[in-house]
Amino acid sequence: xxxxxxxxxxxxxxxxxxxxxxxxxxxxxxxxxxxxxxxxxxxxxxxxxxxxxxxxxxxxxxxxxxxxxxxxxxxxxxxxxxxxxxxxxxxxxxxxxxxxxxxxxxxx
Numbered sequence: 001x002x003x004x005x006x007x008x009x010x011x012x013x014x015x016x017x018x019x020x021x022x023x024x025x026x027x028x029x030x031x032x033x034x035x036x037x038x039x040x041x042x043x044x045x046x047x048x049x050x051x052x053x054x055x056x057x058x059x060x061x062x063x064x065x066x067x068x069x070x071x072x073x074x075x076x077x078x079x080x081x082x083x084x085x086x087x088x089x090x091x092x093x094x095x096x097x098x099x100x101x102x103x104x105x106x107x108x
Contacts, residue, residue, distance in 0.1 A: 001036065001089040002061045006073070007050035008082040015044040028069060034060020054089065061086065 010018055022040050029038050036054040043049070055061040064070055065084075073079055089099075 001091060002055045002058050003087040003089050004053040004055065004061055005085045006082065007048055008079045009047045010049060011078050011080045013078045018049060032064055
């Protein structure tokens with residue numbers, strides 16, 4: 001499994017407006033092939049937002065990063081200072097601490 005962490009600052013958008021748009025956009029992310037989960041991040045005090053994405057494999061993550069959905073975030077004029085970071089997930093210990101589920105089993 002692969003982990004993608006995306007962080008950014010907002011420009012010209014309030015925290016409450018951003019949170020509302022996240023609710024509207026969540027279904028589009030739920031249908032991303034190979035996406036196991038996405039946690040949405042928000043820290044209004046530091047104007048830091050983003051997401052932590054778990055992907056079933058490297059190919060799924062790479063496909064998402066090349067997708068129109070991800071490009072829309074990169075090109076959004078209200079999103080500034082976007083940073084990405086990727087990691088391999090250590091599946092053995094992550095399963096013990098319940099961080100990694102079975103990507104073949106959809107969430108309820």
